Each structure stands twice: as C-alpha cells, then as structure tokens.
Amino acid sequence: MKIKNEAQLRELYGYPSGRAKNKVLKSLEKHAVNFIENSPFLVISTSSTDGKMDASPRGGNSGFVKVIDEQTIVIPDAKGNNRVDSISNIVETGRVGILFLIPGVDETLRINGSAYLSTDDTYLKLFTEELNPPKACVIISVEETFLHCAKAFMRSKLWDASSQIDRDSFPTMGQMLKDQLRSEDEPETREAMVKRYKKDL
Known part of the structure; x- marks a missing residue:
C-alpha cells in the first residue's frame, strides 16, 4: 500500500x-x-x-x-x-x-x-x-x-575498521567519471586526483 x-x-x-x-x-x-x-x-x-x-x-x-x-x-x-x-x-x-x-x-x-x-x-x-x-x-x-x-x-558499522572495503577493489573517481561521461580520455588516477585536490584544501 x-x-x-x-x-x-x-x-x-x-x-x-x-x-x-x-x-x-x-x-x-x-x-x-x-x-x-x-x-x-x-x-x-x-x-x-x-x-x-x-x-x-x-x-x-x-x-x-x-x-x-x-x-x-x-x-x-x-x-x-x-x-x-x-x-x-x-x-x-x-x-x-x-x-x-x-x-x-x-x-x-x-x-x-x-x-x-x-x-x-x-x-x-x-x-x-x-x-x-x-x-x-x-x-x-x-x-x-x-x-x-x-x-x-x-x-x-561506519567507524568499524573491519567494515571498510579494499579501496583498490573500488573504481577510482576518474574511472567512474570516464564511464558516466562516455569520455575517450584516459581516466585520472587516484594519486593524480589527490595531488590536484591538495592544492584546494
């Protein structure tokens, strides 16, 4: 209902x-x-x-x-x-x-x-x-x-370390955006993203 x-x-x-x-x-x-x-x-x-x-x-x-x-x-x-x-x-x-x-x-x-x-x-x-x-x-x-x-x-169990996934098993932000936007560009690596973000923190 x-x-x-x-x-x-x-x-x-x-x-x-x-x-x-x-x-x-x-x-x-x-x-x-x-x-x-x-x-x-x-x-x-x-x-x-x-x-x-x-x-x-x-x-x-x-x-x-x-x-x-x-x-x-x-x-x-x-x-x-x-x-x-x-x-x-x-x-x-x-x-x-x-x-x-x-x-x-x-x-x-x-x-x-x-x-x-x-x-x-x-x-x-x-x-x-x-x-x-x-x-x-x-x-x-x-x-x-x-x-x-x-x-x-x-x-x-948000704060429980045992509930955390292996980050390397999850797609990077760059890969997800590449797929969502159907881009032909090489996806940004996690390392490159973190380096870029740190400039704006």
Missing part, C-alpha cells in the same frame, strides 16, 4: 514519546556547542524554490564551523567546483538542515534553521588562517537542534 497522507503514516508508525518527543531545542546549549567544536564534517541539505534538492558534504579541521552565540553558527564556503548547488538554494529559500558528525561517535547532531550567504568581513576574518580562505560564509540562525540516536551508525 502506498502511504498517501499523515493519518496513514501515523497509523503505521504512531507518535514519538519521551526523549524522542522532548529532545528538540530551539537554541544551542553546552553539549550542542561541544559537538560542533569537535566535528570535522557535516552534511548540509537545501532545496530550491522549485523543489530541487541538494545534500552536500563539508569538512575541515575539528571546529571549522564557528559558534557565534546560542542562535548562530557560521560555515565557511570552502573552495570547490563552482557548481554552487547548496548556496544557490540558500540564496533562493534561506532554509537549511545540517547533520554534524564526529569520527568514532555514533550519535549525530542535527540543526535546522534559516540561512543566508555573506561576504561580510566580520565572518570572513574568522577563517583567515585557512590555506584557501572562503569567498563567502553561510550564516545559520538555529531554529531546531537535537541529538540523533546511534542506530544508523551501529547498523552500518
């Missing part, structure tokens, strides 16, 4: 209760701040006015996202490939969802809120120590924040 409405959905799943219901906060507190300050990686989700979705990974040294106050965080828009999928969605709708991860920690931190792109020196100067300082920053006003349980990471 195709679930077509909220009533059918709730009949199947019921409603959250206890901590799952009450854990959503409207601002950052000490544990959320600590999580952000120890996180080197996040996924930012956005959508355009016409419903085009995007989920983009962002990374840096632990604490690369700056906490300004209990309602505000700043994400540097690090040098990339200029597709600007996420930030163009932010310019259009001003809405984001963020998932923060810490290697070795199965729990995650989720933040939802409004956002805008800024080139204000007040924010850019927070990242002047970066090898490639950002051209702009994403300023997020926190509306919801909560810790997400460990089940997905426990199921996937």
